[in-house]
Amino acid sequence: MSPRVSPRPRCHRCNLPQHLCLCAEIPRVETCTRFLILQHVVEIGKKSNTGRVAALALSNARLLTYGAPGEFLDTALLSEPGTWLLYPDGPPAPPDAPAPRQLVVLDASWSQARRMTQRLPALRALPRLALPPPEPGLLRLREPTHPSGMSTLDAVARAVAVLEGPEAAVPLERLAVLRVQRISECGTLN
Known part of the structure; x- marks a missing residue:
């Protein structure tokens, strides 16, 4: 039986292991657009937590949690x-619709995000962006399970480019690339 390796301490802010911390x-x-990141409760403990980094x-x-036992989600925020x-x-x-004032971003796996849209009627009623x-050259840690799959940080950067202009998204794109590079160089999130 091999000895159990204890995980490295994590940064309390970005949730990455200390040696990979991106806070600086x-x-x-x-x-101008408000981003409401609705994070599935399972994502909170994940070391790759890009929704938190985007927020x-x-x-x-604003970062909200969905699915925590006993925790109330104010769905009125989704209906603004x-x-x-x-x-x-x-x-x-509609093609002539004004740009969104608030964009809800689901920080979850594809199956979790699909269930969230099924279980929250307010989400089903929203127009979609x-x-x-993603381009074939997008730097990733793993292959997505959906053709449009990408990390929440990558998705937010692309949404910012669409809604606010490509220049506004550059710092987020750089951060997403840096995150993948650091994790890839170390070979692990532990």
Whole structure:
């Protein structure tokens, strides 16, 4: 029986192991669009927690938890006027619709995100912002399970580029690449 290796301590802010901490590199990105990141409870403990990193980088973001036992989710936030959902399937916004004032981003696996949209009626009613599939050269830690799959940080960066302009997304794109490079160089998230 091999000895159990204890995990390295994590940064309390970005949740990555201390030796991979990105806190000093997290930019402050100003956006007109408010980002409401709805994080599945299972994602909270994951070391690769890019939804949390995206929320730290965006000045106009709020991170909420979905699915925690006994925790109430204020779904009224999902029904505010001008709210859209970042999701590849579902009803697109009318072509003449104004840009969203608030974008809901689901920080979850594809199966978790699908269940979230099924269980939260407020999400089903929202117009959708669908991003084109990622370019083949996108740096990733693993292959996605969905053709439009990417990390939450990558998805937020691409949404910022669409809604706020490509220049606004550059700091987030750099952060996403740096995160993957650091983890790849170390070979592990432990």
